Amino acid sequence: AQKITQTQPGMFVQEKEAVTLDCTYDTSDPSYGLFWYKQPSSGEMIFLIYQGSYDQQNATEGRYSLNFQKARKSANLVISASQLGDSAMYFCAMREGRIGNQFYFGTGTSLTVIP
Amino acid sequence: DVKVTQSSRYLVKRTGEKVFLECVQDMDHENMFWYRQDPGLGLRLIYFSYDVKMKEKGDIPEGYSVSREKKERFSLILESASTNQTSMYLCASRTGGMNTEAFFGQGTRLTVV
Numbered sequence: 001a002q003k004i005t006q007t008q009p010g011m012f013v014q015e016k017e018a019v020t021l022d023c024t025y026d027t028s029d030p031s032y033g034l035f036w037y038k039q040p041s042s043g044e045m046i047f048l049i050y051q052g053s054y055d056q057q058n059a060t061e062g063r064y065s066l067n068f069q070k071a072r073k074s075a076n077l078v079i080s081a082s083q084l085g086d087s088a089m090y091f092c093a094m095r096e097g098r099i100g101n102q103f104y105f106g107t108g109t110s111l112t113v114i115p
Numbered sequence: 116d117v118k119v120t121q122s123s124r125y126l127v128k129r130t131g132e133k134v135f136l137e138c139v140q141d142m143d144h145e146n147m148f149w150y151r152q153d154p155g156l157g158l159r160l161i162y163f164s165y166d167v168k169m170k171e172k173g174d175i176p177e178g179y180s181v182s183r184e185k186k187e188r189f190s191l192i193l194e195s196a197s198t199n200q201t202s203m204y205l206c207a208s209r210t211g212g213m214n215t216e217a218f219f220g221q222g223t224r225l226t227v228v
Contacts, residue, residue: 009155031213032213033214035216043221043222044221044222045207045217047216047217047218050214050216052213091157093158093217097213102148102160102163102171102173103160103207103209104160105157105159106157107155107157108157
């Protein structure tokens with residue numbers, strides 16, 4: 001079974017509007033961490049935001065926030081006030097609690113911001 | 116400044132060649148990873164290492180091997196390159212904490228002809 005599912009291969013958003021990128025995950029480990037990364041066309045992977053499974057509040061980092069719904073096993077990324085520079089691939093990732101564990105990545109969502 | 120450096124940005128190799136992809140990190144991280152990125156498939160883990168000389172298979176280890184003789188260096192080896200190994204290869208490293216992100220290299224675009 002897929003550990004991380006991103007069902008939106010491509011998304012479009014108007015500049016200055018908000019957009020939500022979906023991510024659902026699958027784990028039986030009670031301790032896990034969820035991460036979002038941005039990959040612009042230049043190829044580097046940029047870490048955006050982290051949410052721990054025991055965190056009570058949704059994570060926020062500037063214009064990025066994570067809508068964490070534990071019961072639904074979803075960790076959607078919300079980008080507010082989209083900018084042209086937000087056009088990129090976005091990947092959701094998960095780390096389970098076991099030592100030395102790998103990061104599981106989703107297939108990514110390509111976001112295009114329209115002027 | 117945190118750094119993960121991959122030895123080549125672009126590589127072109129012939130079918131059957133032995134290929135080495137090198138990755139070096141300067142952050143004293145215990146864990147290092149090799150991923151392969153293909154359109155529509157996301158990042159798939161090939162191998163990872165949680166300590167010197169320790170390695171574990173990821174989801175797609177077939178056709179690959181790895182070496183970690185020093186903490187800062189993690190090498191990916193394609194024993195006999197094939198055209199279906201044409202891809203973008205990403206190296207990453209991180210500490211062992213639950214909430215610490217992985218830091219990535221700039222990627223190596225490998226083409227096998």
